[in-house]
Amino acid sequence: METLFNKRLQVYVKCKDCEERKANLRVNIDLRVTSNPVYKRDLVVRLTDDLDPYFLYSLSISEEDYQSLKVQQGLLIDFASFPQKFIDLLLRCLSEQELDSPRFLLHLACQSSLHDGAAHFSVVETNAFKHLNHLSLKLLQGSDKEVKDYLATCLSSLKEDKQSLEVKLKKTEEDLSRQLTYAQQTLTEKTKELDKLRSEWTSQSTSLSSRHSQDLMSEREKALEIQSRLQQQVEQVRQELESTHLRSSQQLQSRLAELEVSTRDLTERRYKNESTIRDLKIKLSSAEEESQRAKQQVSSLRRENSTLDTELHNKERLVGQLQTRLAVLEQEVNDKEQLMGRTREVLEATQQQKETMEGNVESKDHHIKKLESKVKSLSEELIKANGIIKKLQADLRGLAEKIQVKNRVTVSQEKVVQDTSAKLHTASRHLQDAQQQLTHKDEQVSKLKEQLETTIQKLNESKEVLKTNENVIGWLNKQLNEKQLLKKPPPPESFQTPAALPTTAGLRAQFYPMPSVKLGLSPAEATDFLPTDQRTLPLPPPLKLGEPSGLDSKYFERREDSIPLTGLLSNLQSREFPPRPSKHSLPSAYFSA
Incomplete structure (x- = not known):
């Protein structure tokens, strides 16, 4: 099926x-x-x-x-x-x-x-x-049987499914417990590594913050010293700076252009660093979706990155302060043309400070690259964990496919059971039809038996009637023959030989059918047809009601073996029969008139 x-x-x-x-x-x-x-x-x-x-x-x-x-x-x-x-x-x-x-x-x-x-x-x-x-x-x-069969098949299939699922669940629980133990071990190892990385990050961040605070203090002291020196030297350098004002202004403009280019490079680097930090954040967010425990670790890394961002912003603020100082110096140069010579030295000192700042920025970039490598190693480990999870998912899919195959097998078995139940239903229908046919045939047989009994009764009655008719016919023939032999020949007026009878051949008695009315005569009327000397003889009993009236047709047919009247040939040719008594002028039932 x-x-x-x-x-x-x-x-x-x-x-x-x-x-x-x-x-x-x-x-x-x-x-x-x-x-x-x-x-x-x-x-x-x-x-x-x-x-x-x-x-x-x-x-x-x-x-x-x-x-x-x-x-x-x-x-x-x-x-x-x-x-x-x-x-x-x-x-x-x-x-x-x-x-x-x-x-x-x-x-x-x-x-x-x-x-x-x-x-x-x-x-x-x-x-x-x-x-x-x-x-x-x-x-x-x-029907009740079909419903019971259907429920039995459903129960058997459910029990088989339950047993198979229990076995599968045990296997899957064992496999998953093993995989969980392995995953827990790997997670403990990774948590240890992350704790180490956190400790390293915290130590590095504290060292960096201490260094930055020291650098800021030294720079502030230097700036205060420079301001004091400038105030002392402004009065001495006024006369010297008048001649070199134009040249110094041109040089300052060129220097400012160079500084703007350098600041642009620094801003581009900063944006690149920010873009790399954003990429790292995106990677860390994807790792958070894959494992919930890694979210906390990534959040700690983000906090550390935010501290670095704040440090970068602080450095940018320092650069802005230096730029403002340069603007103040320009205003002072405009106001005090004599201070321009000494400002060169100040500018050179600031350049040296910038170079030291750039070195610090490069060291920090190198440190950020190291952090990126560590993050990449963490992402590789997360990818390995994802591979393990995918393998587990593939194993689960294989188990699901096996379950589907077993479900198909159970469905096929249900189909076979349904086929058998349908065949049993059709067989029961055929049995019911056969039983109905048997009952119908039994009724027909009983009816036929009744018809046979009635026909047998009718046959018996007809046989009795035939016997009585044969006895009457034999008795009548015997009486007629005796009467014809013993009586004198009758006169020719009452009975004449028919012209159609041949004289050479022997006469034979002819029987003609008798009307049905003549069979129902009373015994008195029947004696009128007999001779006077034999009217006292008993006649056969009359026919009962329900019996067939008249004689059988076989007695009215012309037969070759009929009784010959040989003793009357000579008398019939020369004489006539004596006249019959004229009491009843009814025609004979056995001879033609």
């Missing part, structure tokens, strides 16, 4: 004494192929409810049944393409069941209650004009 469709669909259920309601029912369509003794294909449609285990409606459609269904509902497709078209309609209903006004709907109409009798399962298309019924199938409710 091949499963073609197995999904839950929204069905509008309507019973006789209940209101219409929506229900999610599972529609299962299977194609059953049998090749022993004849190749047959049957389409099995089954409706079940996952919430109600006693809800079971099924229908088996063979190719012969489909032909009648095709004629009844006006279908245009063959049996080979019917399952796919039916599945297409169900998929259309499934795609539109979430809409507010779906076009295709499924209806289940029951003539009685939902758990009693048959139901009509139909696919209906709704439009503004009318409801179009594309297909309607009459599903039969499962």
